[in-house]
Amino acid sequence: MASFGLVSQVERDFVERGVDVGIRADGRARDDYRPPRVELGLVSQSDGSARCQLGDGTDVLVSVRCELGQADPAADDRGRLAVSVECSPSASQRFEGRGADDLNTELSEAVTRALTGPQSGLNLRQLCIVPGMHCWVLNIDAIVLNYGGNVVDALLIATRAALADTRVPRTVVQEMEDGAMDFEVDDDVENAQPLEHVHNVPLCVTANKIGAGYVLDATLTEELCASARLHVTVNSSGQVCAAQKSGDGAIEPSLLMAMLQAAKEQARRLLEQQDEQIRRHETEIAAKRARGEPVKRPSIFV
Amino acid sequence: MTTVTTAVGGVASFLLFFRAVCSLFIGATSFAMSRVELLNPEGLRVDGRRANELRKLSCKLSPLQHADGSAYIEQGNTKVLAVVYGPRETRHRAQVMHDRAYINVEYLVAPFSAGERKKRSKNDKRLLELALAVKQTFDSVVMTTLHPRSQIDIYLQVLQDDGGALQASINAATLALVDAGVPMVDYVCACTGGCVDSQALLDLNHIEESSAETPDLTVAILPRSGKVTLLQMTSRVHSDQFEQMLNLAMEGCRQVHAVLDSSVRDSMQQLADQMTHR
Amino acid sequence: MSSSAIVTPGQRLGREHQYRTGPGTYVRNSVIHASIVGTREIHSAAEEGELPTISVTRGREQTTLPQVDSIVTGKVLRVNPRFATVAIMAVGPTACRDEFQGIIRVQDVRATEKDKVKIYHCFRPGDVVRAQVISLGDARSYYLSTAQNELGVIFARSVAGVPMIPISWQEMQCTKTKTVELRKCAKPM
């Protein structure tokens, strides 16, 4: 990310030689991923939310809100998703004012790419209320509170968790005498429905080419040293949903395949971990509900 | 046909608004649609507080490690993160002041922070005004003359707004400045006050704040000297009640000060413990 | 010329121990490749025991950029007490497609008595100068120097709008009005 300024040649050499022999500054191996810390349901006024932290660096907060919208004439029996990512200046002074605009667009595009089209895995028909007229629009708003490298991965981890946490309000559709459709939104949160097929939503793993090798889950310094980057989006059935190179370098075909393979394997592990965490979270809440205890939302920082 | 469609649209958007308002205080079950009763005959408010009661206030110092100073405040459902960088070199040459530091405040509101989702541009005039209010508050409190030709950045991120985002921002900024080790003459503690049926209320929530007939007062004081550094009020109120409101709000500021001060002391104690144990 | 002698970028030309690399080529993993489309040329070594030089030359004129040490020709756009701004229009013998901006700073005008130089007594807007690139300069301009006998103003018009002829290394005379104007003149070659 050029917006983070420069890295000295000495530092670059240090990182490159480290990668050559399989050592990284924070003691990880090349394929090691910082275990993501994910918390669900932090923002009370959202329909779903999650926060993901990678190591001490990257920290993103994602909220999902359902909003009524006009159906898209091209796909009138489906709802849609709208993604916006904002880098807070709390992460870096460079994000002040309009400084983050380019990066915001780039990150929003990256998340949108994974979540729109058939690869998102979501059942968008569930979001349709009156075909051709009204549908739910899932507004996915992300804030990058701290930028410590590998933000695209963190954004997708948090987004997937937030989607799992999302409850779509129930609607009751009635037909009026003149054939027009009317509907009411059920205000009871207890009746809201979870999204279908959230486990099909893919995750992204980014491999950074540094020197002649690659690393997964790069830190900020490593990202600055990377000549090329490969974002690989994989879903839980092991299918590659999207892949894109970015950065100004070239990748040898053998290394490309190795990077794809490593990213795919890592994505599988991340997906398993996250599915397990979501399941635990849900059973916990269900158990509390069954006992009649209040379900308290965790606080964001305190 | 067209008229029907628009009617449906109107109903839908109204319902959405209603849903949004509802979701703000899920705890409050009895909620009259027609007119909100801000103070019931027993003297309790919509969220069950008494007139002179603050919402639960909790705070945390340095939640973000990388910044020079940061603080997070939760006041009821209002949540604000403040981050301070500096004193550091000024970004733009025009901002250099040869005898003191320049305080730069950026006030950001998360699109999901309020009841209705709204994406605000960074140049939104209302946000700029709030940022200016915070800047002017701290201009007189931070000892800027100690750091000439430099800049202190205060970034405020409102994550959730259930009334009183400005007071929470000022309180969070105070903590973040303390955390960053920026010299100040005193804490700045802010609190809101209002007035319903000639009864002064402390610390307004979103429903009370947005109600048309409640005056809405934000006051920030230096608790030791009792000096007022910020005073903002909208709507109208009789001068007798104004004094009552102001006194209540200033009393609230002192309560806020106690919470902020104890959290600073706790966090410094923790830091000291860590250093001695090492 | 047969088209087989025309090479394209990336094409292997030989190994490093066979040739010395000339313009239009580069070495990667000790293999010489072509870097532009053009004709392959091999020049035999000038001295015994040296490798022949391999280069690729373009049929059409090569696009050129000013480089350090290259001699450029340009027109003075404006002057101020610290430097003269020059629009570089040709690098060596080749004309540039787009103009590049360069400056001749007051300390780079001549080699001696640098402290006595007054820009306005050396260059005026509209003069054509020959100069050498001494540095890539800053984001805006290349830094040029005229601190050699062969460098300096090569064409100038007098106040009357008539071409002038150099009469000394720092004076030029108008052919019509015979007035003498000050310039840092280039030595005729």
Next chain:
Amino acid sequence: MDRRRVQGPETSVVPFPLLDDAAPGVVAPPLQAGKRAGGRRPEDMRPIFLRTGLISQASGSAYIEMGRTKVACAVYGPRQIKKQQGFSEQGRLYCEFKFATFACKKRRNHQRDSQEKEFSQVIVQALTPSIRLEKLPKSVVDIYVTVVENDGTASCLAAAITAASTALADAGVEMIDLVAAASLAYQQRRPEGDAPTGENTREAGAADLVLAQMPSLGDVTHLLHRGPVDWAQMSRAVEQCIDVCAKIHAVMVHSLREHSAAEQ
């Protein structure tokens, strides 16, 4: 009524029904077993027409046609970086990718939309590794790509990268290798080379891949893949694209040689 614009008639008919496969009255020829529309086998690509130097004002230019995909590209520069972008030891590429307003089924706007901006960035990323930027300090090379006819977005992007690299070579920009790009659509669990529109939108679960490579050196300079596919399918598709890149490279070399020989 808006008097500033010429109003078209309210209804219209296709002028040449035979040009449009989907027009009523035209029956698409039945597909032979294992063949695609146009009688191609899955791995076959469409014939390529590539010519350089068609835009005389530009430093270099190229025009490419692959079936109905038609892309023109012009390169200007290197010129000095004008804006206050700071000093840079290395040169930069700047690209503007634009669909002509009439290139697609739906009319495009004159302003570049987000897809066109993204493709511009992709082209820069795909070509940057091939350029010897250290030879172009403080300079920028401008690449303008116009899609005259769009017959599959993925194949347009691939054609644009190929054309842009040819145009850069034509402009005499020093580069370490040409860049050839191939596109491919996955269909019925089998990758098919060089996909036009009809083929990659037929299925809802359609997926496509664009791969750019420096064929002489072997390095991959860009990879853009969308849509869910299995790992085995994807790795086979990558290999197939690399094969196709070698074929496209031969065409690029041929056209550059011919143009260069004609000049001498």
